[in-house]
Amino acid sequence: MKSIFQEKAEVLNNIRIGLSYGRIALQCTNHYSIAKPGQFVMLRVENGAGPLLRRPFSIHRLLMQKGHIARIEILYKIVGSGTRRVAALSRGDRVDILGPLGNGFAISDHLQRVIIAGGGIGVAPLLFLASALRLMKIGPAKCTLFIGGRSKSDMLCMNEFAEMGITPHISTDDGSAGEKGFLTDSLEASIQEKRPDIIYACGPMEMLACVADIAEKYETPCQVSIETVMACGMGACLGCAVKGKSSESEYLHACLDGPVFDARLLSLQSGT
Numbered sequence: 267m268k269s270i271f272q273e274k275a276e277v278l279n280n281i282r283i284g285l286s287y288g289r290i291a292l293q294c295t296n297h298y299s300i301a302k303p304g305q306f307v308m309l310r311v312e313n314g315a316g317p318l319l320r321r322p323f324s325i326h327r328l329l330m331q332k333g334h335i336a337r338i339e340i341l342y343k344i345v346g347s348g349t350r351r352v353a354a355l356s357r358g359d360r361v362d363i364l365g366p367l368g369n370g371f372a373i374s375d376h377l378q379r380v381i382i383a384g385g386g387i388g389v390a391p392l393l394f395l396a397s398a399l400r401l402m403k404i405g406p407a408k409c410t411l412f413i414g415g416r417s418k419s420d421m422l423c424m425n426e427f428a429e430m431g432i433t434p435h436i437s438t439d440d441g442s443a444g445e446k447g448f449l450t451d452s453l454e455a456s457i458q459e460k461r462p463d464i465i466y467a468c469g470p471m472e473m474l475a476c477v478a479d480i481a482e483k484y485e486t487p488c489q490v491s492i493e494t495v496m497a498c499g500m501g502a503c504l505g506c507a508v509k510g511k512s513s514e515s516e517y518l519h520a521c522l523d524g525p526v527f528d529a530r531l532l533s534l535q536s537g538t
Contacts (some may be wrong), residue, residue: 268411269300269471270364270365270367271295271298271365271366272361272362272363272364273294273295273297273362274360274361274362274363274463275292275293275294275360275362275363276292276293276336276358276359276360277290277291277292277355277357277358277359277360277361278291278292278293278337278357278432279291279357280352280355280356282353282358282443283422283462284343284419284441285344285345285419286419287341287343287344287387287422288341288342288344288352288408289326289339289340289341289342290339290340290342290352290354291329291335291338291339291364291469292337292338292339292340292361293336293436294335294336294337294338294363295317295335296334296335297335298325298332298335298338298366299328299335300363300366300383300419301328301338301365301370302366302370302398302519303323303365303367303370303373303391303392303394303395303397303398304324304368304369304370304371304391304394304395304448304468304491304525304526305324305325305365305366305369305370305372305443306322306324306325306365306366306367306368306391306525307322307325307338307340307363307364307365307366307367308320308321308322308323308364308365308366308367309321309322309340309352309361309362309363309364310361310363311348311352311361311362311395311456312362313362313481320346320364321341321348321349321352321462322360322367322433322495322521323340323341323390324340324341324390324394324468324491324525325338325339325340325365325366326336326338326339326340326341326391326393326394326395327393327394327426328394328536331332335482338363338398340352340390341389341390341393341422341423341511342387342388343386343391343392346388347517352447355430360504362398365532366481367521368498368520368521368522368523368524368525368526369397369523369524369526370391370526371398371466371489371491371526372461372489372526373395373398373399373402373409374464376463377401377402377404377408377463377464378403378404378408378463378464379408379409379410379456379460379462379463380399380408380409380410380462380463380464380465381411381412381453381456381462381464381465381466382395382396382410382411382412382465382466382467383388383411383412383413383449383450383453383465383466383467383468383469383477384408384411384412384413384414384467384468384469384470385414385415385416385469385470385473385474386415386416386420386422386469386470387413387451387493388389388467388468388469388470388473388491388493389413389422389423389424389468390391390453391468391491392399392411392423392466392468393423393426393427395432395466396409396411396427396432400430402470402537405431406430406432409432410435411427411432411433411434411435412435412449412452412453412456413434413435413436413437414436414437414438414448414449414450414473415438415439415467416438416439416440417438417440417442417443418437418438418442418443421436421443421444421494426429429535433518434453435449435453435456437449437451437452438488442489444451448473448476448478449473450473450477452478453465453477454480457484457486461484461486462486462526463486464486464487465477465481465486465487465488466488466489466491467490467491467529468486468490468491468493468505469493471491471492473495474529474534475489475530475534476489477490478529478530478532478534481527481529482530487528488527488528488529488530489526489527489528489529490526490527490532490534491524491525491526491527492508492524492525492526492527492532493522493525494506494508495527505506506519506521507518507519507520508520508524508527508532509532509533510531510532510533511530511531511532511533518531518532521534
């Protein structure tokens with residue numbers, strides 16, 4: 267049985283990134299040393315109008331102090347009342363945090379070449395993933411990163427990836443940064459040139475469906491992290507169902523079976 271911890275965590279800082287995004291750092295116990303890239307936490311904020319239902323957030327980054335995990339960082343997009351409350355938190359405030367939850371990315375010791383693809387806020391779990399790959403000596407030359415979004419303002423974590431020596435291939439819908447178009451175009455061109463051992467992806471469902479189609483076309487293993495609404499994060503409400511391909515598993519649940527899945531197990535619709 268997985269270990270899950272609930273604690274009151276102090277806000278260490280909360281930084282606004284442009285108009286729509288933010289990064290919050292929370293003090294946490296060393297329990298999070300067991301966390302894997304792709305796992306998430308359920309956060310409950312109690313301010314203003316009282317407690318709100320928990321919200322799921324990918325573990326963006328874990329930072330160490332004196333050899334122990336001391337803080338957890340969450341990258342978020344401000345889209346509704348829940349994330350507006352998160353954005354309003356200040357240093358010294360406390361939140362209720364439950365985690366680590368779900369299944370993360372599976373990382374093999376035998377990987378030689380990896381592709382990582384993130385769309386918009388989908389980069390949130392990928393910084394943690396890139397850090398884990400780096401610790402396994404899968405260096406920048408072997409890790410190719412593709413980041414996409416609607417515009418330049420959706421390009422996140424550029425400095426953090428650069429600090430690891432990873433230069434992303436950038437695509438935007440409006441051409442305000444990088445190439446104009448979808449990241450999947452550049453991703454497929456890269457696979458045609460040299461096939462990777464695996465693709466890791468997180469982003470909007472339509473993007474993930476297209477990445478999964480490309481992976482299937484070139485017979486490349488692919489793991490996708492699903493972004494979906496969760497009420498409990500522990501399988502009790504069954505509200506985070508995603509359609510599976512198998513008749514035995516017609517529906518899978520993002521909180522228990524994921525949020526990271528083998529792309530072959532899901533019925534994703536690319537709309538193309």
